[in-house]
Amino acid sequence: MLLEVKDIGVTYTSKEKEVKALDGVSFKVESGDFFSIVGPSGCGKTTILKIIAGLINSTNGEILKPEDFEVGYVFQEHNLLEWRNVIDNVILPLEIKGVAKEESYKKAKKLLKLIDLKEFENVYPKDLSGGMKQRVAIARALICEPEVLLMDEPFGALDEPTRLKLNTELNRIWRKTKKTVIFVTHNVSEAVFLSNKVAILTKRPGKIKKILKIDLPEERNLKLLDSEKFIKLVLKIRKNLEYFKEK
Amino acid sequence: MNRKIIFQQILVFILFVLLWKSVIFIFKFPEFILPQPETVFIEWYFLLKSGLLLNHTLVTLYETIAGFIIGVLLGLIPGYFIAKSKQVEQTLSPYLVALQTAPKIALAPLIVIWFGFGPLSKIVIVALIVFFPILVNTIVGIRSVDKNLLDLMKICKATRLQIFRFVELPAALPVLFAAFKTGITLAVIGAVVGEFIGANSGLGYLTIYAAGLMNTPQVFVAILQLTVLGIVLYLIIDVLESLMIPWYKNKGEKDVVRS
Numbered sequence: 001m002l003l004e005v006k007d008i009g010v011t012y013t014s015k016e017k018e019v020k021a022l023d024g025v026s027f028k029v030e031s032g033d034f035f036s037i038v039g040p041s042g043c044g045k046t047t048i049l050k051i052i053a054g055l056i057n058s059t060n061g062e063i064l065k066p067e068d069f070e071v072g073y074v075f076q077e078h079n080l081l082e083w084r085n086v087i088d089n090v091i092l093p094l095e096i097k098g099v100a101k102e103e104s105y106k107k108a109k110k111l112l113k114l115i116d117l118k119e120f121e122n123v124y125p126k127d128l129s130g131g132m133k134q135r136v137a138i139a140r141a142l143i144c145e146p147e148v149l150l151m152d153e154p155f156g157a158l159d160e161p162t163r164l165k166l167n168t169e170l171n172r173i174w175r176k177t178k179k180t181v182i183f184v185t186h187n188v189s190e191a192v193f194l195s196n197k198v199a200i201l202t203k204r205p206g207k208i209k210k211i212l213k214i215d216l217p218e219e220r221n222l223k224l225l226d227s228e229k230f231i232k233l234v235l236k237i238r239k240n241l242e243y244f245k246e247k
Numbered sequence: 248m249n250r251k252i253i254f255q256q257i258l259v260f261i262l263f264v265l266l267w268k269s270v271i272f273i274f275k276f277p278e279f280i281l282p283q284p285e286t287v288f289i290e291w292y293f294l295l296k297s298g299l300l301l302n303h304t305l306v307t308l309y310e311t312i313a314g315f316i317i318g319v320l321l322g323l324i325p326g327y328f329i330a331k332s333k334q335v336e337q338t339l340s341p342y343l344v345a346l347q348t349a350p351k352i353a354l355a356p357l358i359v360i361w362f363g364f365g366p367l368s369k370i371v372i373v374a375l376i377v378f379f380p381i382l383v384n385t386i387v388g389i390r391s392v393d394k395n396l397l398d399l400m401k402i403c404k405a406t407r408l409q410i411f412r413f414v415e416l417p418a419a420l421p422v423l424f425a426a427f428k429t430g431i432t433l434a435v436i437g438a439v440v441g442e443f444i445g446a447n448s449g450l451g452y453l454t455i456y457a458a459g460l461m462n463t464p465q466v467f468v469a470i471l472q473l474t475v476l477g478i479v480l481y482l483i484i485d486v487l488e489s490l491m492i493p494w495y496k497n498k499g500e501k502d503v504v505r506s
């Protein structure tokens with residue numbers, strides 16, 4: 001086991017108002033998992049990732065993680081530095097660590113090839129499409145070779161064909177790098193397509209409603225989307241989501 | 248720029264000169280009220296040739312640049328700390344508002360009394376006027392940094408200095424450069440006002456001196472020279488901007504807070 005989230009609760013306090021975002025969330029992530037978290041908007045998905053990344057502290061509960069635990073984080077918005085071109089964005093984490101430029105560039109070039117953006121290394125973010133920016137953000141998150149890749153609705157703002165294309169690419173990257181991925185989305189079909197485990201959260205305050213094993217071969221492709229098994233899994237998750245239930 | 252535009256610009260200049268001449272012709276203004284344009288340009292030529300104009304220009308240039316740099320530094324450093332700390336901001340906020348509303352130029356006579364007739368008093372006036380817009384825009388610039396970028400830096404375990412270098416400074420530069428442009432214009436005004444109040448050299452001094460002698464052509468020359476000085480300084484900052492933030496061009500101006 002790589003990571004265990006134990007009974008996490010988070011309450012945000014801002015100016016006389018308290019928002020209980022998470023309440024007793026527990027789950028385990030094994031090394032090599034593609035672990036998706038689905039749930040309605042505002043149920044605390046981003047909050048979970050931020051706690052795992054150490055950006056915020058939980059109000060109660062704890063997280064068991066290895067010592068010198070490193071994460072790569074892909075934010076809900078692409079979050080590139082607009083004053084740096086593609087390759088300089090990708091090497092940023094290495095630059096912070098003080099890795100030599102040459103070595104960083106060599107690594108970055110390999111990653112850019114992996115994400116199919118080799119010809120764009122000198123382009124500035126303002127001249128990239130939304131999908132390209134997101135791919136750069138993924139390369140940047142991968143460059144430190146973190147144990148875990150945290151992804152917060154990375155494709156949420158993209159159109160369907162682009163999203164499907166990037167889903168297939170992400171599956172390929174996952175298989176190739178054997179990374180552990182924790183992936184947040186509100187798109188059930190995307191979660192099933194990518195993952196080997198899907199955790200379903202309730203409405204706010206988020207609790208784990210169910211964790212589902214996705215018994216599909218590791219390699220995923222677009223044909224899968226029409227298969228009966230896939231559709232059954234999607235429906236099963238959808239039934240567990242409380243999209244249409246009143247409080 | 249295409250030829251047509253340049254041609255039109257020259258045409259506007261010619262029209263302006265003609266309008267100038269016809270005003271004199273119609274109202275029969277004497278030389279000391281409104282000189283002929285060619286008189287002004289001839290005066291300009293002779294003053295340049297004698298080296299007198301250059302001397303005065305260099306004095307004003309020196310005061311403007313020195314005061315500008317000091318004002319910028321005085322604005323940048325506290326601006327950064329005010330932007331980073333809610334507590335510092337809350338403590339200083341009434342004073343900032345007071346500073347913003349105070350007509351800083353009204354302090355000029357006092358500063359001349361304190362710092363004398365030499366360039367020093369003008370440098371102080373310029374620094375004082377430049378200080379505030381730089382301070383405010385530093386705060387705006389540093390605050391404009393995306394919260395997610397700071398989270399990213401935290402995940403990468405960046406140091407304070409790295410956060411400043413990689414994220415805060417570049418994010419603030421567009422706003423800062425816009426403020427520098429406002430600041431350099433104000434700086435020239437500050438230097439001239441200081442020289443009006445009490446000086447023995449500089450273009451502001453030349454203006455006042457020539458006006459006292461009713462030498463109107465010379466007044467015009469001093470003003471023209473000041474305009475050229477202002478334009479050149481502005482263009483220098485413009486060039487520096489496109490060198491330092493090439494990624495920013497064609498992205499539209501950011502809002503500047505003026506004071």
Ligand SMILES: Nc1ncnc2c1ncn2[C@@H]1O[C@H](COP(=O)(O)OP(=O)(O)OP(=O)(O)O)[C@@H](O)[C@H]1O
Pocket residue numbers: 012013014019020021039040041042043044045046047048076186204
């Ligand atoms: N810094 C904060 N201060 C106060 N409340 C917050 C803060 N961040 C999040 N919240 C609240 O906590 C709840 C969970 O937020 P979170 O961003 O984790 O949701 P999410 O599941 O990621 O939503 P979405 O799918 O829309 O991104 C929301 O109701 C939100 O309003």
Ligand SMILES: [Mg+2]
Pocket residue numbers: 045046047076152
């Ligand atoms: Mg979110």
